[in-house]
Amino acid sequence: MRECYEQLAATYKYVLVAGLCIGAALALALAVEVPNLTAISLLSVTLNYDGWTIPWYHWILNIAYRTPIRHIYSLKEKHPYGLKNAALRAKVEKSMRTQGDSEIGNASLSMQYIYEAKMLARYVTRNLAAVEADCLIMHVIDDDISSTANAEIVYSKIGASQRRKIFLDDCYHIITMDNERDLVARETQYFLKRRLRGVEVQRIHCRLLGRHILKTRLMIDK
Template identity: 50%
Template sequence: MSASPLSSMETGDHAVLLLHGLSSSPLELRFLARLLADEGFVTHTPELPGYSAGAGHQPMEQWISAAVAEFDKLAARHRHVSVCGLSMGATLAAALAHERPAARALLLLSITLSYDGWAIPWYRFLLDYVYYTPMRSRYRYREHEPYGLRNEALRSKIARAMQKNDISEVGPASISMPALHEAGRLAGWVRKKLKGVRTDCLILHAIDDETSSPHNARFVGTHIGASFLRTIWLDDSYHMITSDNEREVVARECALFLRESVAATVSSTTPTPVISRALARRLRQLATVARKE
């Protein structure tokens, strides 16, 4: 499937591959992609065969292969390529980082290894069994309020969009049983491979995530093999942190971490890299705190 119009493939030093959530679209990452582009990064938000909305059904191994192919395209043109994912896209990003250790940085937003948030129906575990019945071709899990959003105004807007369309800017109205089954397989695979992921890693997760509880982020933080690891907890968002109240915080923390990851690899004999306005502000804040202490 062709790349999304949100992609920006122009020549640049540092490209970021952005992976949206399960059975969704690049719209979920539109704000983040725009801010990263403003910060000087090349962004690419593809649609993946068998994973994205309207792309049919394929096993999770094909999801990984498709993501790796997109990474390799970027790696052929850019010095640094980082990977960022949202929700199940973050799980897919972790799988990609395992397959491509050359990834500069790994940004995991609301990573989902288990659908265990407070808004997940109690009968969710039964769906694993339904897959092995004739119902698997007919049943679809329907999304419901709060749609991953703490922001009530945006939630109302999404609720209206969900009634009219199969997809919105925060994801699909429903997800098929085969897609959910493959997502579970992918999560199980990633759990086993985390120790082998040594890419610099940023984890961003809402403490009130209603879809994937904070346990998901803690598990990754405890088991991933990265030596440069940062976890940031958000307190005014739900699952869709790239669209919710703290979307600017998410975007700027991502840009900052990408720059820090590159800076950490630069030797003392290399000219000092250009510092972005966001990084300059952070350095000033740290200096102020140090003086007060």
């Protein structure tokens, strides 16, 4: 991640990083290590798996994560798959059932993956005050994977002087695909434009990190 950032920074004057789910935690980790990072956009940031689909006994897995079991056990994705849109959800569910993966990722997540995600989240939580990059936080009120407490923790503890928080109410966790995806795109673009207002036109390379990968180049006007 750091190496990728340095390659982009050597090519582009401004680098802005956006991440979805645990990808948002990864973006925060980069911001901790790179004080001069221009800005970050955190979409459904996940530091704790505490959404309404997470079973009450999930805490027991914290013990299993520290045993060899994490190398052989996987957790299956389940309804509603982070999607409130019924048509999209049905498409994802069918793809997972027949192919083992879908647009949102694999049909199951290894316990090793979740363990590493938790370790990343723990590191980020301890170092939020070191994040100085301008920050946009977008989260769902009724998130099935990570509650709004995740967004509130980040918003209240980061060291950024410029921060914006937006809560959505017509989608679930995968906000880049669900009902309010257009709003997410508009607000992200608005955030980037405001961050770069008053500077010369630049070609910005943005990479959306998380279950969903999006590579795009945006031309930002004055």
